[in-house]
Amino acid sequence: xxxKKKMSVADMLAAxxxxxxGGGGEKSAEKPADADAPAAPESVSPKASAAEEQPTxxxxxxxxxxSVADMLxxxxxxxxxxxxxxxxxxxxxKSTAKPAAKAKPAAKAxxxxxxxxxxxxxxxLAAxxxxEKPGPMSKADAAARSDKQGAGKAGPAKQKAAKAKLTVPPMxxxxxYAKGKPGAKxxxxAKGKPGxxxxxxxxxxxxxxxxxxxxxxxxSALGVGFTMLGATHVLWGLATTRFMxxxxxxxxxxxxxxxxxxxxxxxxxxxxxxxxxxxWVVKGEYDGLQQIYALKTVCTHLGCTPNWLDAEQKFKxxxxxxxxxxxxxxxxxxAPRPLERYAIKISEDGQLEVDKSKVFMQEKGEWNDPASFVxx
Amino acid sequence: MHGFDHEHxxxxxxxxxxxxxALALMNAVAAFYVWHKAQRVWLxxxxxxxxxxxxxxxxxxxxxNGSWWMPTLGTRIEHFVNxxxxxxxxSLGIVCSLSTLFxxxxxxxxxxxxxxxxxxxLLVMGLSxxxxxxxxxxxxxxxxxxxxxxxxxxxxxWLAASRxxxxxxxxxxxxxxxxxxxxxxxxxxPDLVYTEMICMIVLTAGLIVWxxxxxxxxxxxxxxVKTPNPSKAPWYFLGLQEMLVYFDPxxxxxxxPLTAVGGLMAIPYLDFNKQGNGYYTIEQRKFSYITFQFGxxxxxxxxxxxxxxxxxxxxxxxxxxxxWDAHKARALSNINVSDWFWRDVMQTSLPKAPSGTGKIxxxxxxxxxxxLGLLTVLGYFMLLPxxxxxxxxxxxxxxxxxVRYMIMSNLLxxxxxxxxxxxxxxxxxxxYIVYIPEYFLNF
Numbered sequence: 001x002x003x004k005k006k007m008s009v010a011d012m013l014a015a016x017x018x019x020x021x022g023g024g025g026e027k028s029a030e031k032p033a034d035a036d037a038p039a040a041p042e043s044v045s046p047k048a049s050a051a052e053e054q055p056t057x058x059x060x061x062x063x064x065x066x067s068v069a070d071m072l073x074x075x076x077x078x079x080x081x082x083x084x085x086x087x088x089x090x091x092x093x094k095s096t097a098k099p100a101a102k103a104k105p106a107a108k109a110x111x112x113x114x115x116x117x118x119x120x121x122x123x124x125l126a127a128x129x130x131x132e133k134p135g136p137m138s139k140a141d142a143a144a145r146s147d148k149q150g151a152g153k154a155g156p157a158k159q160k161a162a163k164a165k166l167t168v169p170p171m172x173x174x175x176x177y178a179k180g181k182p183g184a185k186x187x188x189x190a191k192g193k194p195g196x197x198x199x200x201x202x203x204x205x206x207x208x209x210x211x212x213x214x215x216x217x218x219x220s221a222l223g224v225g226f227t228m229l230g231a232t233h234v235l236w237g238l239a240t241t242r243f244m245x246x247x248x249x250x251x252x253x254x255x256x257x258x259x260x261x262x263x264x265x266x267x268x269x270x271x272x273x274x275x276x277x278x279x280w281v282v283k284g285e286y287d288g289l290q291q292i293y294a295l296k297t298v299c300t301h302l303g304c305t306p307n308w309l310d311a312e313q314k315f316k317x318x319x320x321x322x323x324x325x326x327x328x329x330x331x332x333x334x335a336p337r338p339l340e341r342y343a344i345k346i347s348e349d350g351q352l353e354v355d356k357s358k359v360f361m362q363e364k365g366e367w368n369d370p371a372s373f374v375x376x
Numbered sequence: 377m378h379g380f381d382h383e384h385x386x387x388x389x390x391x392x393x394x395x396x397x398a399l400a401l402m403n404a405v406a407a408f409y410v411w412h413k414a415q416r417v418w419l420x421x422x423x424x425x426x427x428x429x430x431x432x433x434x435x436x437x438x439x440x441n442g443s444w445w446m447p448t449l450g451t452r453i454e455h456f457v458n459x460x461x462x463x464x465x466x467s468l469g470i471v472c473s474l475s476t477l478f479x480x481x482x483x484x485x486x487x488x489x490x491x492x493x494x495x496x497x498l499l500v501m502g503l504s505x506x507x508x509x510x511x512x513x514x515x516x517x518x519x520x521x522x523x524x525x526x527x528x529x530x531x532x533x534w535l536a537a538s539r540x541x542x543x544x545x546x547x548x549x550x551x552x553x554x555x556x557x558x559x560x561x562x563x564x565x566p567d568l569v570y571t572e573m574i575c576m577i578v579l580t581a582g583l584i585v586w587x588x589x590x591x592x593x594x595x596x597x598x599x600x601v602k603t604p605n606p607s608k609a610p611w612y613f614l615g616l617q618e619m620l621v622y623f624d625p626x627x628x629x630x631x632x633p634l635t636a637v638g639g640l641m642a643i644p645y646l647d648f649n650k651q652g653n654g655y656y657t658i659e660q661r662k663f664s665y666i667t668f669q670f671g672x673x674x675x676x677x678x679x680x681x682x683x684x685x686x687x688x689x690x691x692x693x694x695x696x697x698x699x700w701d702a703h704k705a706r707a708l709s710n711i712n713v714s715d716w717f718w719r720d721v722m723q724t725s726l727p728k729a730p731s732g733t734g735k736i737x738x739x740x741x742x743x744x745x746x747x748l749g750l751l752t753v754l755g756y757f758m759l760l761p762x763x764x765x766x767x768x769x770x771x772x773x774x775x776x777x778x779v780r781y782m783i784m785s786n787l788l789x790x791x792x793x794x795x796x797x798x799x800x801x802x803x804x805x806x807x808y809i810v811y812i813p814e815y816f817l818n819f
Contacts, residue, residue, distance in 0.1 A: 278601050297601060302625055305603040307690075311703055318605035320621045321691030332710050333691070334621050337813045363813045365731065 013121055016071035068125060254357040261292055261352055261376060269308050269326055279342060279354055280308065280315075283376065286327045291373035294342040294354045295328050301335040315339065328362065338362040341372045384508035385446060393438035395502050396447075399495070400430035406491060419488065426495065437502075448506040449697075458695030464802045466686065467795070470678050474669070481658070485538035497527070509699045513685055517593045522611055522684045529677060533669075539656035540665075553655035605689045605702060614683030615676045621691065622797045624808070624818040632790065636671075639787040646784045648775050663772075667788070675794055710807035713749040742812055749810040753819055756793075761785040 217227050256277045264270060264283040273279050280295045297305050304319035314331075315324040322333030329338045341362075343355040352374060360372035367373070404427040411420030433447050449457075477484050484490065501523075504510045514523055543553040562568070595604060609617040619628040651660040658665050688694040689702035718726045729741040743750065764785055765773040773781045800806040810819040 275599075275601050302620065302629075304607060305601055307603075307605060309690075309703060316690045318603050318607045318690055320617065334623065334625075336624055336808075336811075336816070336818050 012072060012076065016074065017121075017124060071124070254355060256354045256356065257347065257351045258294075258354055259352060260350055261346065261374060264292060267326075269310075271308050274305075277354070277356070278305075279356070281344075281352070281354070282326055282328075284326050286367065286373070289373075290376050292344065292352065292376055293328075293367075293373040294344045296340040296342055296356075296359060298340070299335060300330065300337045300339060301333070306339075341367060343371045344374055345371065346374055384511065385506065388505060388511055389437055389439065389446075392447075392502060392505055393434050395505075396430045396434040396437055399498055399502070400427045400434065403427035403430060403495070423491075433502075446506055447503055449500070449503045454507060454697040458698045461686070461695045462802070463682070463686075463693055464799070466682060467674075467678065467798065471674060474673060478666070478669075481537050482541055485534065485541045487538075490534050490538075494530075497530070504696070507697050510697050513696075513700075517590045518608075518611065519684050520590060522681060525677070526681065529673070533673070536656055537658070540658040543655055543657050544659040547657070547659070553657065555655035606687060606691060606700075608683065608687070611680060611684060615679035618679040618683045618687075619794060622794070622801050624816070626816065627819060632794070635787065635790050639791075642783060642787070646776070646780055648780075671791055675791065710801070710805045712808045712811040713752070713806070714746050714811055717748050718745070738814075742814065746810050746812060749808070749819070752809055757786065757789060760789060 217223050256273070256279070258270075258273055258277075258279075258281055261283075264281060267284055268282070269284075270281045273281060274297050278297045280297060281292065282295060283290075283292045285291070286293070299306050299317040299319065299322055301317065301320055301322045304317050306315040306317040306322070306324065308314075309316050313326060315326075315328075317323070317333065317335065320334050322330060322335035324330050324335065324339050327338075328341065330336070338361075341360040343358040343360070345353055345355070347353040358371070360366035360369055403423050407420045407423035407427060410416050410423060436447055439446070484493075501514075505514065513519060539554070543555075546553060608614065616629070616633065619632060622628065623632070647664065649661055649664065651657070652664075685696060686693055688698075688700040689704070692704050694700055694704070714726060718724055727741050727745045729738040733741075761782055765781060769781070769785065772784070776784065797806075797809075808818045810817065812818065
């Protein structure tokens with residue numbers, strides 16, 4: 001059995017091919033499996049023990065051709081691999097004391113002469129797939145299939161085989177690394193400091209526990225993980241705090257000096273403060289009074305910035321076509337109300353000073369407020 | 377445009393030459409198909425002649441520099457089109473032409489007619505491209521999707537209509553619709569998933585090519601004091617932007633879009649017509665078909681096209697061959713219903729609350745000022761539904777019940793406010809029916 005453990009993949013596939021020849025030729029496989037599961041294996045190889053037949057029978061009992069997984073399992077079983085099916089076969093093979101492995105290929109080879117030449121892997125895989133009907137399965141199909149499987153499981157052959165296999169395989173001897181752990185665990189637990197008694201992080205065999213907090217933090221994967229998580233949270237919190245204080249001047253100056261009243265030409269809209277301060281300064285007439293006032297350069301419709309069209313003497317918004325006269329009154333387009341005024345006054349040095357912190361709305365009658373204009 | 381810009385002609389001639397060659401190839405394939413499959417020799421000959429015509433146009437376009445031989449629409453036609461197109465002509469013209477298409481759909485869905493229409497559209501497109509103003513708008517990277525959208529929309533509308541006409545004919549002869557004949561079930565895998573995967577790959581490849589060929593229309597950095605002129609929304613919002621021209625933001629920007637979404641979701645619950653499930657038909661679902669086509673093609677797509685191609689600087693209306701002049705003078709003084717009533721009809725000033733009065737008095741004055749507009753709006757939404765229930769929608773009211781009928785009729789009326797207000801603005805310079813700026817309530 002020792003040499004079988006080193007079975008290569010090629011060998012496995014070869015064994016699988018043989019199994020295919022024995023377990024079911026391409027088309028004849030389903031018939032014996034369905035008709036009478038117990039009869040087929042006996043007639044095929046009366047000498048072989050139940051254990052040898054086990055993989056074949058298993059697949060036959062389920063009413064299907066052996067799947068690829070089954071085949072590989074079977075191949076491993078011959079090779080004495082770690083799969084449970086293989087382990088099961090081992091003791092029975094021993095108990096019957098027959099040269100099982102040798103007998104099997106022979107039996108398989110003689111089993112189905114009609115199956116002919118060994119097939120290549122592709123055809124085996126194709127055949128294995130073919131048994132599974134492709135595409136969606138109706139409820140009736142599913143029911144029929146499960147019935148078949150149920151019947152196969154309840155069949156006498158399966159029961160017999162199960163009884164024969166009931167012998168429990170011996171547990172493998174524990175490897176050294178597995179033995180060492182419980183001993184190491186109990187020892188330092190007894191010797192170590194009281195606070196850290198019995199901690200699984202203390203798994204290192206034979207080491208004295210002198211590290212306290214450090215071992216608590218880094219002693220296990222869980223400790224490392226939570227430490228990293230905590231550190232990340234702290235950094236994230238710091239970054240968020242920093243984010244709350246951006247590198248910008250929070251408030252631009254709201255008071256702007258725009259020059260002396262005498263410098264403004266009569267009846268004209270001065271647009272040179274628009275780009276920097278967002279205001280138009282106008283020396284014009286409103287309500288029959290000559291005034292200087294500062295208009296906010298924001299359209300009252302949806303907040304775009306209109307342009308002053310000197311030829312047409314109007315403010316025109318490029319977004320939806322609202323139009324305003326030089327005094328800020330809306331007359332075309334969708335803007336619902338006039339432009340807004342900023343507070344304006346003459347400062348101590350005689351210059352005009354616009355205060356952008358206060359706005360005056362015409363529709364509320366605020367343009368009569370003396371803070372909203374400078375009389376000339 | 378005045379004459380033709382030689383610089384522009386040189387830059388576009390290569391493209392136009394290839395364009396006409398492509399059209400020639402397209403028609404040659406069609407001729408071959410008609411001759412080979414359908415065995416209609418005369419028709420095949422006709423398309424072959426058309427194809428030859430395109431082949432002859434191609435070298436003229438390639439030549440490009442001499443405006444004598446360049447295939448164009450001609451200055452006179454372009455001027456005529458520019459003068460003719462205004463918002464009213466444009467919108468009502470589209471409504472009329474779509475109605476014509478609908479009424480005579482049996483004629484227009486015939487493949488020969490549809491193919492002729494496609495050829496005409498493509499030919500006019502090619503001829504117009506020789507105009508610098510037209511080409512600069514159409515070939516703008518932002519606008520190329522809209523050009524594609526127009527052709528795709530035409531194609532799919534035609535496809536659905538031709539299927540529907542075919543089914544209607546079959547059903548009038550007592551046959552089941554075509555979709556019922558081949559209702560063989562197909563599998564999700566591979567039939568559907570393969571199709572989806574191929575679509576995904578083709579679409580991704582197309583997007584990559586598009587992204588490489590057409591450069592992204594990046595502009596200068598944004599500024600709070602400088603708004604680009606014209607300032608246009610992304611193309612799919614241009615319909616919304618156009619709506620905002622006619623209504624207050626709260627209505628056109630919030631109420632109407634939300635109502636549209638909610639109304640679309642309500643359709644399955646309002647629809648009582650059990651027919652037309654799983655196949656194309658127009659006859660059996662005339663009301664649904666017309667309502668949808670009106671809401672989608674007229675109110676949404678038409679406005680997108682209008683916003684893309686016909687709105688220029690300062691949101692002024694420009695003809696398709698007109699240069700976008702930022703100083704186009706267009707004096708428009710819009711008036712409100714209250715202005716019209718008190719100033720023009722009553723010859724007095726508007727009622728205004730004396731300063732220092734309380735809220736209630738102020739509200740009373742506002743109500744007095746706006747009484748005509750308020751009554752109009754209330755009557756529109758409250759009187760019209762019962763009126764329609766007793767006249768045009770009598771059957772609907774009986775079959776739908778009170779609640780469902782009221783919801784449907786109000787949705788319809790809200791949808792109709794848009795074209796009504798647009799036409800009123802264009803024809804009568806009407807600004808707002810109800811104008812209460814004190815409370816930001818304008819309608």
